[in-house]
Structures are given as structure tokens and as C-alpha cells.
Amino acid sequence: MSRIKFILGMVVLFGCITEVQAQRKTEQWEILFNGKDLKGFKQLNGKAKYVVEHGEIVGTTVMNEPNSFLATEKDYGDFIFEVDFKVNPNMNSGVQFRSEMKDANDKCNVTDKKTPNRVHGYQMEIDPSDRGWSGGIYDEARKGWLYSMENNPAAKKAFKNNDWNHYRIECFGNSIRTWVNGIACAHLIDDQTAKGFIALQVHAINDIKNVGEEIRWKNVRIQTKNLQPSPDDDVYVVNTLVNNVSADEKRLGVRLLFDGKTTNGWRGANKDTFPSKTWYVSDGTMNVLKGANAESQNGGDIVTSEEFHAFDLQFEFKITDTANSGVKYFVTEKEKTNGSAIGLEYQILDDGKHPDAKLGSIGNRTMSSLYDLIPAKKNGREKLPVGEWNRGRIIVFPNGNIEHWLNGWKVVEYDRTAMYFKALIARSKYASIPNFGMAEKGHILLQEHGTNVSFRSIKIRELK
Helix, strand or coil: CCHHHHHHHHHHHHHHHHHHHHHHHHCCEEECCCCCCCCCEEEECCCCEEEEECCEEEEECCECCCCEEEEECCCECCEEEEEEEEECCCCCEEEEEEEEEEECCCCCCCCCCCCCEEEEEEEEEECCCCCCCCCCEEEECCCEEEECHHHCHHHHHHCCCCCCEEEEEEEECCEEEEEECCEEEEEEECCCCCCEEEEEEECCECCHHHCCCEEEEEEEEEECCCCCCCCCCCCCEEECCCCCCCHHHHHHCEEECCCCCCCCCEEECCCCCCCCCCEEEECCEEEECCCCCCCCCCCCCEEECCCECCEEEEEEEEECCCCEEEEEEEECCCCCCCCCCCCEEEEEECCCCCHHHHCCCCCCCCCCCECCCECCCCCCCCCCCCCCCEEEEEEECCCCEEEEEECCEEEEEEECCCHHHHHHHHCCCCCCCCCCCCCCCEEEEECCCCCCEEEEEEEEEECC
16 A cells, blocks of 8 residues: 555544544433433333343333333433343343323224223334344334334344344434444334333233243433434335425435326326326325226226336325225236236235135235235235225336335235246236236336225335
8 A cells, every 4th residue: 555545544534533523522411221220210001020230220021911111201302312232032122212101092003901091102123033123113002013124134133132232213303213233224204203202111921931031221321412313324214204205215216206286297008198087186195086896997097107127116005995906017008908007916905895805816816916926925914904094015126026015014025037927927817918027117007996096105216
């Protein structure tokens, strides 16, 4: 290395060190746990044991008690929070934040009949299991999983079993980010709760063999003044705000396909203009009216003006009773069909009441399946009731791998270049269509199938 390069390198290094030191000088940490007692905390929900030993908070599981939470007496809005912990590898736990006590009878996915009030709010997951979702964001007693670590699988390895782990949470307005041992894990944009308590969870157990398992906490601290967010990263962003693209999403190349106000960027399938009936925009949603329950015979399907090759497509949809629709991709319009245009389809369906759910093969016409080809692998926690908004996602990778997601769960995964996929086509209703699903690029389509369905927050990131 030349002397000049060495000097330049040292200048850059010194500059970085100086910048870090300057940032640390502005940090103002407040210690939440004094290492001696539980002053400043209160226990909520369940009766798990919380004690102080050797300068650590020790939480211990108790049989037949609901989730227990050791909560701060103060509420916090914008903050940076850090904590170290060591957990029994058989336990599940978490750090609640921006949380509150609410009536357990409120409308939510998870209720606890044992307590008239219970903890609701965001939770940074502690998951030592093989699933590896530590660092994800769960919405306790409300919406369930908002950000599973399937969205960022590389960060699953950040958690250390049978060892101390370091957690960091940053909340700035609607932006929520998490880190496990310095590795960026989740990035959520959500406005459900702007302020609330922070709490250390001991999860409920229902097996006698799990009684007495421990989680230990130390170095519990928070910043609320002179906050400086961590540098940008490339972590996938889950944004629940309607028709919104956050600054970080824009930086990553995400853009809206539907602006929430007009039909710009869309037209009728096999048409030059947008349908004059059946489809309409209202209150930030794209809606298709109920018709004669015939496929694409009322207003017809609509497609994007643009074509796409590899992409990450996100959309929200709300179905009505007995609804049937779909989101198709790689639509070329070459077939000039009288019914719906041809393309690979993310099925949207009222599985409970629409007869199509029982047709096809092994459930390959149910919600979020690759229609008539591959059934969605659902565990019952993904699909929300009729009348509520669901989050769909379709990822088409440049190498031909494709994924379907429903409310944060990956439910379909396949390779459209593989021989097994061609074999599936040969046994499907698409067998007579040449090169079905093999287009290099195509339009994205919203299907009109004679039932009332609404869409919003349709956005895309093109992949290279």
C-alpha cells in the first residue's frame, strides 16, 4: 500500500470514529431497571413470577396462567430501547412496546377469556425455536403477525440460543425497526398505537414440563431525547398505511400502481380504455361491483398499462360474502378470450361459501392458491374474516421462482421453469394453452367475476 493511500485510509477511519463518538455524546440513556428491585414496573395480565437476582430480572413460567407482562409505569412514544436477555430454549417470549390495556372483548384475533382486560400492542418476538422468528413484530391481541422473519430470512441467524442476546427497538413516528445482536431484522410502518408502555413477557404455558422455565433480563434502557435513527439498510418494509409508500420504500424502489384517487395506469383487459361500468374508485379503494356472477361479463377485468418481468407486488383486498376474484400476472392478452384474460392467478375467494373452493384438486382453487395448479399451505392463522382487509403479496424472482403470501405468511412457492410445473399445467384447465405461464413479461390483472371485491395499497418493486 502506498503512503498516500495509507494516509487517506486513516483519514476516512478517523472521520468515521469521530462521527460515531459525536453521536454517542448526544445519546441520553435512561436506565429503566436499577438492578436491585422492580421499581418503575407493574405486572399485568398473568401471574408468572418476576424477581430480581444478581442484578437481573428473572421471569419464570407458571402453569395455567395467561401471558404475563412486567410493564413500565410510564408510556413512551418515540424512543430507542435496548435490553439484554438470556432465555430457556424451550420458551417463547417477547418485548412489548407502545402497548396498552384494553377490554378483552374488543374485536381482535386473539382474546383471553380469563382476564377482563388484557395487554394489546406491538411485540418484538423472542423465539428460540427452529422457526427462528426472533426480531419479528407480533401484534398482541390485535392483528397477530405484522412482520414475520420470513420477510427477512437472512436475519434468522442473528439470535443466539443458550446465550445472552441484545435487542434494539427504534420507534420514530409510524416507523418501527428492530435489531437482534446488531443485525437489522424488521421494519414496519404502522399507525395502530403511537404511545404506550414497554413490557417484558413471560409466555403462557399449558404443559407441566414447561413449568419453571426462565428468562433473564439486564441492561434495560431507553432514549427519548436527541434521538438519532440508525443508518439506512435494505430490510424489506411492511407498510400497513393505506396507499402509502414510505421514504425507505421509495429508496428501495417501491412505487404505487394505484394512486387511490384515479384509474391512471389501468385499462380494461383487451381494451384501450378503462371500463365505463362495474369498476369504480371510492375512498382510496378500487372496487368491482356485484354483477351476474359470470366471469368478466359485466365490466370485465382490468390490467396495468405497464408490463413486468420480475417484481415484488403488494396489494390489499377485501371480499364480500361468496366473493370470487383474483390477481393475475404474466397476462399478455394474446389469447383474446371472451372471459377472463389468461395468466397465472393468485386466487381471491370466500372459501367457506363459494363453490369453487371445492373444485379443482386438493384445494388448489382456495384463497391465495396458484389457481387450479398449487394449493396454498395455510395453517388457519393467515386468512382474515370476510369484510376485513387482507394483505396479499406476489414475488416473481428473475430466476423463475415465485411466491404467494397472505397476511405475512408465505403460502405458495414454486419454480415456473421446472418440469413439475409443466406437469401440473398438463393436468389443469390450462393444458390446451400454448406456453401457459411462460411469458417473459406481462400485465398485472384484477379480475371481475360478478362479485363485489375491493383493492387498495397496490404497489410494486421491480427486481433485477
